[in-house]
Amino acid sequence: MTLPHPNTDQISLPIVLGVLGDPTRLAIVRYLASKEGVPLNCSQFLDLGSKTNLSYHLAKLREAGVTRAEVVGTNRMITLRRADLDARFPGLLDSVIAAAGAEPALPAVGGHEIEISA
């Protein structure tokens, strides 16, 4: 089972900007960037909202092409689509992440150590 993602050339700038213009989603992206290469499941973000709410925001990010979600068992492993974003909008992601670092951010996400059931 796979989830729908836009391909690289379908990623739209206003949609990406709009999606990043929400503090919760910005915090998600920031956390993903800080753990780049490590796929994370949704429950890692529970500090940022309820399970339902996270599902909503993560779907927005995925549909915008900002993240990729891969189904592994009952988990969805979430990664930043850095290469695709860099290809499409060079420098954008980096400057957003750097700017988010300078901002008075949301409460940091704590590292819930989990065991992934594959």
Add this chain to the structure above:
Amino acid sequence: MTLPHPNTDQISLPIVLGVLGDPTRLAIVRYLASKEGVPLNCSQFLDLGSKTNLSYHLAKLREAGVTRAEVVGTNRMITLRRADLDARFPGLLDSVIAAAGAEPALPAVGGHEIEISA
């Protein structure tokens, strides 16, 4: 008479991103960037929407700290707050503008040659 603007340290990243996540406003910013240094009045943007609508979008941009509006006679001269944005979020504006250039953009804004009544 002056209009309210946030000062540099009050400019918020999610608000800026949210404001730029609208095709009309993105087109306004793009046009401002292409004419940097030249202050423009609102009627320059009439291709992008009705007068009322432009007033709305330009207020959003100003309140977010993206643009500055100076009252000159019956005109409001609008400029990009590039220095402030660069200071606060280095590289962000440039990458957004570059990305907007690559996108299948809105119909270009034609140069209505006007005489500013000061």
Add this chain to the structure above:
DNA sequence: TCCTTAGTTCAACAGTTATTGAACAATTGG
């Protein structure tokens, strides 16, 4: 098999957003 874990979907809701036309204010020029 049954229970648990991970996450989605749904309906509902309050709040916000974009858009419009009509009316208004302020300035400039005749």
Add this chain to the structure above:
DNA sequence: CCAATTGTTCAATAACTGTTGAACTAAGGA
């Protein structure tokens, strides 16, 4: 003073957004 120009404000509306709890699906482990 009168008229034209520039732009704002207002009320109305339709659409979208973020958030919630309850119900659901799917997979894994005992």
